[in-house]
Amino acid sequence: MTANQGTSNPTGLGTEGFPGFQVELAREMPMKLDSGESIGPFTAAYTTYGKLNKLKSNVVLVCHALTGDQYVSETHPITGKPGWWQQMVGRGKPLDTDRYFIICVNVLGGCMGSSGPRDVDPVQNEPWGLNFPAITIGDMVRAQALLLDSLGIENLFCVIGGSMGAMQVLEWATKFPNRVFSAIPIAGAARHSAQNIAFHEVGRQAIVADPEWHDGNYIQKNTKPKGGLSVARMAAHITYMSETALHRKFGRRLQAGDAVRVGSDDIFQVQSYLRHQGSTFVERFDANSYLYITRALDYFDIAAEYDGILANAFEGTPVRFCLISFTSDWLFPTEESRNIVRALNAVTANVSFVEINTDKGHDAFLLDEPEFERTVSGFLDGVAEHRGLI
């Protein structure tokens, strides 16, 4: 293992001393990217929980979503908030750290220690900005595979993730079927829909329209396109929640007073909530990373490489699948998961599929949903029995 706890980020751009590991990959041979370009060496930042068993058969790879990171089950080094999947990962939890060795890697193109557009291009000796190569979900997964190689881990007991994490799970299952024993894509899709690409475009346009963006060279100008990134986050955040959940949380309640006012003041509580979401997001996320990663999601379309027939991507798959969707998720609706289930049935793959009844929308996988947690634990228990882990 070449990683060291808490090694400093070679780019020196703000993740020094953060918990977790960093490792330099593709040192001898650059990694081919889907764009045709190559990258290497590059850095992968990751965290682990639990202990690797002797047979190395208990590895669970957790794939994070668009704005997630590797701090799954520990205090976030920037926000100070609990890990984004604290309720799922830990002792006695569905991803039980007494049983499994859990790895989560910051995606390639990200901004929490893995190589991304804010790192320094060693040739130009300045931040990559938009000169960083385009990244796809496939590239993220290949980078994770290189990391596992470097750790001497051949097989994954399970790959699990929600939203963009689900896309990585599907990419793993289709590109490395023999390295994956089971896969849990949650609130995902086999391709990004036109509607979702459209929402992302709103976010990207907000960023590039911010004068502080400086064609992506804001680091050199010692500034940040905070306004644009914040608007991007606000627009996206609306898509993560259901109308019912928003109404339950805020209704039409006013911030203060009931006078009819003009201007940009916070009048409704929901406004101030969104603004808060936007302003805290810019503290922990890089605007160019947001551009790169939203693009990666947009490019995602598994069937495209298989003559448009999704089932062909899964032909002969030995992977045990458990798909989970949420009734009120309108960003990745149940029909998207059902599409994948149908494709898996067409090749008689081993598949389970549960639609969880909830009004919490797309973000339900990040929230307290006992039925969802029971589904994950039950499925994993069944698979662990087959794998001889229990």
Next chain:
Amino acid sequence: MSVKLERDKNIIPTDVLKRPDLQIISNMVVAGSRVLDIGCGNGALLDYLGRNKGVDGRGIELSQSGVNACVANGLSVIQGDADTDLEHYPQDAFDYVVLTRTIQATKNPLEVVKSLVRIGRHAVVSFENFGHWRLRLKTLLTGRMPVVGDDGHSWYDTSNIRVCTIRDFATMCDQLGLRVQRALSLSRSGSIRELKSTGVIANVFGEEAIFLLTRN
């Protein structure tokens, strides 16, 4: 002909024991085969077949609570509908496709049965026989529609929308040109009859029927 029920040597879980149709079906299924259970409920049959007969089992269930219970118990079950989700499976994907006490709740039983024998090399269908004398008598005496197997419901809200008799079902199999490998009728007392060609007796005395079908 009345035959004693053949009990498996292994312990059958309570749910399977409670339902004689499931006992018989589990005896019909060859060990180690691939089984799709449509309308698998809480997964009792799949669980039993997996543990005791080494069956590679999958399930489809309409109710969310049923699916969740199955998956939480480690069974491979998807949320789906017999009317809409069978077309996606390839031909001969399974050795047995099982449909127990579910056909009466489908919108299009004819298409469902066609799918069963396409997806499976064998299809096993069990259903409540509405030709049973007690139901006939009840209708005659009370003048009201019988509702069977759907406790607490009336004709206007029962999920059992396509009820049939043993003769109805046998006629449909004929029309579809299917081969009936085995047909059994069960009575409340637990006695089992092999169906004769006409099925007239069974249609009167059998409370439930089980058909093992194949394509001709």
